[in-house]
Amino acid sequence: MTGLDKILKHIEEDAVSAADQILAEAKQKADEIMADARAEGEKMCAEITERSKLDVQSSLSRAESAANLQEKKLILKAKQEIIGEVIINAKASLLSLPDKEYFDVIIKMIQKHALAGAGYILFSDTDYKRLPQQFDELMKIGLSGKAGASLTLAGETVNINGGFILVYGDVEINCSFDALFAAAKENLQDKVSEILFD
Structure with a gap:
């Protein structure tokens, strides 16, 4: 093997070694990015889930309040109708004495x-x-x-x-x-x- 061949072989080995090292570092960096992205995704998912729970609770609470208010209105209306009928009947009973x-x-x-x-x-x-x-x-x-x-x-x-x-x-x-x-x-x-x- 000539000196030039040795130099070329040495350069090729260094290049392969450097490429392997660059690939290993790139893979490690990619794994870190993926792990960070996964962790960030899980964190965002947890936040969205929590916000959704709060939104659902808030919506349920508002719906319950609205239902209670509607129930009170219906009861009040029914009471007023009954009272009105009693008063009308009282007047009618006076007239029919x-x-x-x-x-x-x-x-x-x-x-x-x-x-x-x-x-x-x-x-x-x-x-x-x-x-x-x-x-x-x-x-x-x-x-x-x-x-x-x-x-x-x-x-x-x-x-x-x-x-x-x-x-x-x-x-x-x-x-x-x-x-x-x-x-x-x-x-x-x-x-x-x-x-x-x-």
């Missing part, structure tokens, strides 16, 4: 709402036609406890559904059942609610 009992209630209402002074009272056409014969006398007896109070039965009727209207000059007191129930609605709703739901 037998004449004597009905006008006993009317006399009590007159005693409560009449003012001291002279006035007149208006009824619906239906009530006017069924007034007891001695109604004027019953009204006088009912008002005897109120000093200066006197009422005259008007010859005309008004468009109301039960109850009456008192008129004192320019002052009208609406004692129709619709007006009285409307004025007392909130209080009636509270009382009916207590009876039905407490």
Whole structure:
């Protein structure tokens, strides 16, 4: 083997050795990069999983709150409907009382709402036609406890559904059942609610 061949062989061996070393270092670097990437991927996966759990819990919590709110709204609506029906039925039962009992209630209402002074009272056409014969006398007896109070039965009727209207000059007191129930609605709703739901 000549000197040149030896030199070439030596260069080739050095080149192969250097190439093997470069390849080994590159493989080691690639393994490290892969391990880092794998670790980073697992970390990101864990973070995404945790965020997903939190998002799911948050969504479930919001959905549960919304469902609870909807349930409360439905219960409140049902209670209001029931209370409304009870009030409507109470008004209907007043209107359907037998004449004597009905006008006993009317006399009590007159005693409560009449003012001291002279006035007149208006009824619906239906009530006017069924007034007891001695109604004027019953009204006088009912008002005897109120000093200066006197009422005259008007010859005309008004468009109301039960109850009456008192008129004192320019002052009208609406004692129709619709007006009285409307004025007392909130209080009636509270009382009916207590009876039905407490």
